[in-house]
Amino acid sequence: MPENHPPIPTPKIGVLLVNLGTPDAAEAGAVRRYLAEFLSDPRVVEIPRIAWMPILHGIILRTRPSKSAHAYAQVWTAEGSPLAAITRRQAVALNGAFGPGVVLDYAMRYGRPAIADRLAALKAQGCERILVAPLYPQYCAATTATANDAAFAALATMRWQPALRTLPPYYDDPAYIAALATSVRESLAALDFEPDAVMASFHGMPQRTLELGDPYHCHCRKTARLLSDALGRELLVCFQSRFGRAKWLEPATDTMLAALPGKGVKRIALVAPGFSADCVETLEELSIRGRETFLAAGGTHFAALPCLNDSAAGIAMLETIIMRELEGWMRLP
Numbered sequence: 518m519p520e521n522h523p524p525i526p527t528p529k530i531g532v533l534l535v536n537l538g539t540p541d542a543a544e545a546g547a548v549r550r551y552l553a554e555f556l557s558d559p560r561v562v563e564i565p566r567i568a569w570m571p572i573l574h575g576i577i578l579r580t581r582p583s584k585s586a587h588a589y590a591q592v593w594t595a596e597g598s599p600l601a602a603i604t605r606r607q608a609v610a611l612n613g614a615f616g617p618g619v620v621l622d623y624a625m626r627y628g629r630p631a632i633a634d635r636l637a638a639l640k641a642q643g644c645e646r647i648l649v650a651p652l653y654p655q656y657c658a659a660t661t662a663t664a665n666d667a668a669f670a671a672l673a674t675m676r677w678q679p680a681l682r683t684l685p686p687y688y689d690d691p692a693y694i695a696a697l698a699t700s701v702r703e704s705l706a707a708l709d710f711e712p713d714a715v716m717a718s719f720h721g722m723p724q725r726t727l728e729l730g731d732p733y734h735c736h737c738r739k740t741a742r743l744l745s746d747a748l749g750r751e752l753l754v755c756f757q758s759r760f761g762r763a764k765w766l767e768p769a770t771d772t773m774l775a776a777l778p779g780k781g782v783k784r785i786a787l788v789a790p791g792f793s794a795d796c797v798e799t800l801e802e803l804s805i806r807g808r809e810t811f812l813a814a815g816g817t818h819f820a821a822l823p824c825l826n827d828s829a830a831g832i833a834m835l836e837t838i839i840m841r842e843l844e845g846w847m848r849l850p
């Protein structure tokens with residue numbers, strides 16, 4: 518900028534936190550509606566529609582909703598689904614962090630609040646510039662790209678669009694690694710046992726997606742390596758939540774939990790660095806079923822550590838990575 522350039526008035530800026538989405542209730546009907554939207558997304562299931570739709574509607578949506586509803590019911594809170602409640606708290610905690618000209622909101626890729634609705638609400642409040650922030654540290658087309666697709670699709674319907682930025686993946690960002698290390702160190706110090714091993718469990722995806730060029734697997738591996746360096750201890754990396762018959766990323770978390778006690782690893786702590794908020798995948802699949810698997814195999818001590826959620830370290834990290842994006846839009850008064 519030339520030195521004597523007059524200050525440019527800063528237009529209002531919106532920040533939209535985006536996470537995956539979750540059912541409205543822990544019952545089969547709500548879970549079916551949610552899964553129908555989620556699993557119809559061609560970014561999530563990359564099988565030709567003509568082959569996939571009969572399987573989805575003929576088999577999956579008839580059988581899975583009641584099983585999943587049972588999983589959701591075990592972790593449901595007074596504020597609703599943990600993922601929704603925590604994402605809401607993250608938006609509240611960040612509100613005001615960037616000054617009076619920056620409005621915070623949140624949306625879900627599937628279900629509510631919808632991305633299109635919240636973008637329209639930010640625009641109606643006068644936000645001419647909006648940062649869409651998918652809260653996935655590791656980029657995956659099935660998560661990051663589809664969240665951005667939904668934002669671009671919403672803008673495609675507007676005559677007068679706001680300017681848009683999207684938050685890049687932050688899997689190797691020093692602020693993210695430091696927040697994870699702080700959180701893991703604090704959680705381990707609060708345990709009443711010393712684990713023989715710490716496992717880092719990431720959400721899986723089909724092996725084919727890696728072969729097609731998705732960087733997710735590499736991002737997960739790099740996060741784990743940097744976190745391991747920061748903690749000064751080895752981390753066992755694994756991938757959870759296998760879905761369908763295709764080969765998914767390995768090693769699988771449940772297989773590893775069942776095998777470790779036989780190898781003398783009887784005390785375990787599990788961290789899920791790829792989830793910015795605790796959800797059914799961490800609270801039910803890891804904390805409840807993972808524990809059962811590990812103890813049934815002969816393990817004696819098990820702990821699933823909390824995600825960053827709205828902890829002080831987690832919020833400070835989000836502030837840092839969001840501020841970095843907003844700086845390009847801000848001007849001194």
Ligand SMILES: C=CC1=C(C)c2cc3[nH]c(cc4nc(cc5[nH]c(cc1n2)c(C)c5CCC(=O)O)C(CCC(=O)O)=C4C)c(C)c3C=C
Pocket residue numbers: 537538539540552561562581585598600653657659660720721722723733758760791792795796797798
């Ligand atoms: C964090 C990254 C995630 C990736 C990558 C991902 C890929 C992926 N997921 C499915 C299928 C399901 N995932 C489900 C829940 C779920 N998934 C993520 C995150 C990622 N998914 C989160 C945060 C959640 C929790 C949602 C909540 O409400 O708490 C589910 C629903 C639950 C169930 O029925 O088991 C399914 C199904 C696929 C196919 C996929 C492919 C790349």
Ligand SMILES: [Fe+2]
Pocket residue numbers: 720758
């Ligand atoms: Fe998933």
Ligand SMILES: [Fe+2]
Pocket residue numbers: 758797798802
């Ligand atoms: Fe799961």
